[in-house]
Amino acid sequence: AAGKRWLPLAPSPLSRTEVGAARLGRFLYVVGGFAGPGGATTDQVARYDIDSDSWQLVAPLPVAVNHPGMVAHRGRLYVHGGYTADGLSAETDALQRYDPATGAWTTLAPSGPARAAAALVAVRGRLYAIGGAANGSPLRLVEVYEIAQDRWRGGRPMRIPREHLAAGAVGRRIFVLGGRANGQNLRAVERFGTRTGRWVKLPRLRVAR
Numbered sequence: 001a002a003g004k005r006w007l008p009l010a011p012s013p014l015s016r017t018e019v020g021a022a023r024l025g026r027f028l029y030v031v032g033g034f035a036g037p038g039g040a041t042t043d044q045v046a047r048y049d050i051d052s053d054s055w056q057l058v059a060p061l062p063v064a065v066n067h068p069g070m071v072a073h074r075g076r077l078y079v080h081g082g083y084t085a086d087g088l089s090a091e092t093d094a095l096q097r098y099d100p101a102t103g104a105w106t107t108l109a110p111s112g113p114a115r116a117a118a119a120l121v122a123v124r125g126r127l128y129a130i131g132g133a134a135n136g137s138p139l140r141l142v143e144v145y146e147i148a149q150d151r152w153r154g155g156r157p158m159r160i161p162r163e164h165l166a167a168g169a170v171g172r173r174i175f176v177l178g179g180r181a182n183g184q185n186l187r188a189v190e191r192f193g194t195r196t197g198r199w200v201k202l203p204r205l206r207v208a209r
Contacts, residue, residue: 020070041085069120119167133163138181
């Protein structure tokens with residue numbers, strides 16, 4: 001960021017799109033997606049080492065998905081939802097966890113409602129699955145996963161339904177930006193307080209995306 005320029009790095013061992021991705025320590029993990037050249041949904045997981053500028057394939061996903069939500073939290077990776085290998089009409093509610101200490105994936109409690117193209121955010125021992133799409137329709141849905149109990153519960157829905165959204169946590173607040181609904185890109189920005197349980201409307205993005 002200080003150099004204000006982009007640098008080329010080692011290419012990924014797989015050509016694919018609509019993946020999940022997250023950083024854990026010095027590693028970046030890229031999971032699932034549509035693999036080239038045929039566009040089939042893949043279970044492959046690639047790990048990029050920031051220090052050595054190199055890639056390695058690690059254990060594959062138990063459930064192959066594209067358009068998943070993904071986040072790193074307390075030394076582990078979590079992958080939620082997505083479309084399965086059956087294509088864009090087959091959402092899943094699977095929650096999958098990767099532990100780099102053992103190199104193994106574990107399938108956790110399913111969330112119930114199946115969806116894809118949602119956001120997954122971690123705050124203080126909880127995962128928040130936000131928005132997404134099911135049966136071709138955007139969702140306001142928010143579900144909360146209690147990691148210690150391996151249990152899901154309902155959360156306060158967003159004000160605006162959307163899929164393909166961006167989200168991230170700052171402290172105990174979650175920010176949700178942009179996304180898509182009914183084929184239209186959005187400028188909407190909302191903030192959720194995990195303490196208050198309330199959504200707050202924020203100034204919109206300058207460009208819908």
